[in-house]
Amino acid sequence: MSLSRAVVVVIVVGMLATPALAQAPAPKVTITGLFDQVTSLGRNFYDGNYARTSDREWYARTRFRPDFAFQVGRTKAVLGLEIDLQYGQAAATDGGFPGNVTGASGHRVSANGGLDLNTDVGGVIEIKWIYTEFDLTGDGSLLPFVPVPTRARAGGQPFASLATYKAGAYATGDFAGVSGITTWAPDVKTNLAFVMVEDELAGGNRGGALARTTRGDDFALIFSPEITPLKGLDVKPLYSFFHAEGLTSGSARRGATNRRTVGGNVNVAAAVGGGNPNGATDHHESRHTVGFDARWRSGRWSFDPLVLYQLGTRENQCACPVPGGGFVTRKVEADASAWLVDLQGGVGLGRLLLEARAIYSTGNKARDNLSRSVRYFEVLDADTSYYTGWAHIVSKSVIDDWNVGAQNGGLVTNIGYDRYGRVQLGVKATYNFMPQLSLAGIASPTWTAEEVDTDTGTTGFTRTIVSDRSFVEGDSRYIGTETDLWLTWRFAPNVTFDLVGAYLFAGGALDTTELLNGVPQRRQAQDAYLVAARVRLSF
Numbered sequence: 001m002s003l004s005r006a007v008v009v010v011i012v013v014g015m016l017a018t019p020a021l022a023q024a025p026a027p028k029v030t031i032t033g034l035f036d037q038v039t040s041l042g043r044n045f046y047d048g049n050y051a052r053t054s055d056r057e058w059y060a061r062t063r064f065r066p067d068f069a070f071q072v073g074r075t076k077a078v079l080g081l082e083i084d085l086q087y088g089q090a091a092a093t094d095g096g097f098p099g100n101v102t103g104a105s106g107h108r109v110s111a112n113g114g115l116d117l118n119t120d121v122g123g124v125i126e127i128k129w130i131y132t133e134f135d136l137t138g139d140g141s142l143l144p145f146v147p148v149p150t151r152a153r154a155g156g157q158p159f160a161s162l163a164t165y166k167a168g169a170y171a172t173g174d175f176a177g178v179s180g181i182t183t184w185a186p187d188v189k190t191n192l193a194f195v196m197v198e199d200e201l202a203g204g205n206r207g208g209a210l211a212r213t214t215r216g217d218d219f220a221l222i223f224s225p226e227i228t229p230l231k232g233l234d235v236k237p238l239y240s241f242f243h244a245e246g247l248t249s250g251s252a253r254r255g256a257t258n259r260r261t262v263g264g265n266v267n268v269a270a271a272v273g274g275g276n277p278n279g280a281t282d283h284h285e286s287r288h289t290v291g292f293d294a295r296w297r298s299g300r301w302s303f304d305p306l307v308l309y310q311l312g313t314r315e316n317q318c319a320c321p322v323p324g325g326g327f328v329t330r331k332v333e334a335d336a337s338a339w340l341v342d343l344q345g346g347v348g349l350g351r352l353l354l355e356a357r358a359i360y361s362t363g364n365k366a367r368d369n370l371s372r373s374v375r376y377f378e379v380l381d382a383d384t385s386y387y388t389g390w391a392h393i394v395s396k397s398v399i400d401d402w403n404v405g406a407q408n409g410g411l412v413t414n415i416g417y418d419r420y421g422r423v424q425l426g427v428k429a430t431y432n433f434m435p436q437l438s439l440a441g442i443a444s445p446t447w448t449a450e451e452v453d454t455d456t457g458t459t460g461f462t463r464t465i466v467s468d469r470s471f472v473e474g475d476s477r478y479i480g481t482e483t484d485l486w487l488t489w490r491f492a493p494n495v496t497f498d499l500v501g502a503y504l505f506a507g508g509a510l511d512t513t514e515l516l517n518g519v520p521q522r523r524q525a526q527d528a529y530l531v532a533a534r535v536r537l538s539f
Contacts, residue, residue, distance in 0.1 A: 131156055
């Protein structure tokens with residue numbers, strides 16, 4: 001009898017368990033991504049020095065960008081990879097392992113290597129994203145006792161719209177950390193992210209100054225509610241805090257030249273204590289960014305305003321003048337105060353879309369001491385994406401995104417040109433001949449908020465000291481006017497052909513000065529052009 005009962009119990013339990021097991025979600029793997037084949041030619045913008053016209057090229061390259069999503073129920077893990085290879089060997093080696101870093105072995109910036117004869121290139125896969133996304137709060141979550149639902153991500157992930165809607169305005173690209181999006185109501189969400197910029201491992205701060213390996217504990221917090229007060233209007237307030245110790249990432253702190261900073265630049269080891277290749281971690285920066293981004297859509301009309309204000313302090317080593325002449329080196333504190341205003345609007349007139357964009361960001365005057373005051377706006381990570389789609393030379397080209405004009409003095413990485421800020425007006429007209437075919441025309445005159453001192457040289461990203469007249473007085477605000485024609489043809493399912501031509505009429509603010517036989521000589525900026533084509537397969 002006992003055995004019979006046991007058999008019955010086992011059968012019943014099995015029958016009850018079977019439906020439960022059948023309800024378990026099946027694992028699912030999906031792959032999305034793209035293949036790009038790009039060729040482009042251009043002149044006079046690759047090194048960022050528009051007064052030197054010998055830089056010209058015509059090259060081609062390929063990109064493979066797959067994202068693998070591994071999902072069970074509502075939880076998924078994403079692995080994003082990227083391979084970038086140029087056609088042909090462009091340097092002494094074909095790149096690849098062990099020099100598998102972008103720009104290695106003299107190859108094109110952003111290239112992992114070159115596809116030379118026999119095309120054998122090793123060790124060239126970049127890891128872009130590697131994160132897990134899961135329910136943090138709400139029903140069936142890690143914290144089910146919290147009633148509001150939160151989707152969380154942990155690992156290497158994209159910023160997406162955690163900070164702003166506009167790309168490159170504050171935080172764009174990728175980061176390592178954690179983030180969560182909480183839905184309080186259908187029209188109210190909050191985004192919260194912790195960004196690990198640089199980490200200090202145990203023991204990294206031990207030993208003498210030259211023996212220390214730490215670059216400090218640098219991080220950022222992003223908090224941005226997302227509110228839809230009425231249909232067609234989305235408002236996104238932003239608060240972000242960035243903290244850095246000693247040296248930090250050049251994406252978060254631009255390396256501006258300054259005569260009154262020890263080391264001559266605000267983001268070198270000497271400027272933050274020296275004595276070690278990474279500076280001293282007791283030199284802190286605390287930066288606060290507040291403001292809002294918004295999107296409004298009503299019929300044929302659109303308007304996207306963004307206003308951000310930045311304040312904070314940065315400790316650095318100043319070579320400060322003293323009464324009676326001479327200088328003394330001491331630790332001082334610079335105060336930050338900067339604005340960014342970006343207004344974009346458009347109207348659809350049948351097949352024609354007309355858009356306009358106006359940008360203003362504050363800057364420092366040529367002779368300002370950056371050890372004492374910072375008036376230029378700094379992003380957390382623009383990922384060279386600011387103003388993308390509105391210009392192809394003064395911004396990163398959408399078609400050939402390896403070409404960013406040696407960062408164009410910071411126009412694509414730090415909003416403003418060098419320390420001088422930015423004033424820009426863009427107008428764009430797009431005509432859709434049919435859903436598969438469109439043509440866009442763009443014009444973008446660009447100035448700086450403060451006059452650029454052209455008694456300086458340039459490395460592309462920063463202006464440099466040439467003589468005792470450098471960083472004394474500004475000369476010109478006009479960077480130039482870029483015009484573009486951009487054709488898009490979706491000639492097959494998931495396949496797009498893009499062709500763009502861009503021409504920059506260079507302005508006086510791009511002039512430079514060089515030492516010739518020890519004598520400063522002014523060099524006038526020359527025009528630049530770019531032609532690029534791309535075939536993209538999306539899957």
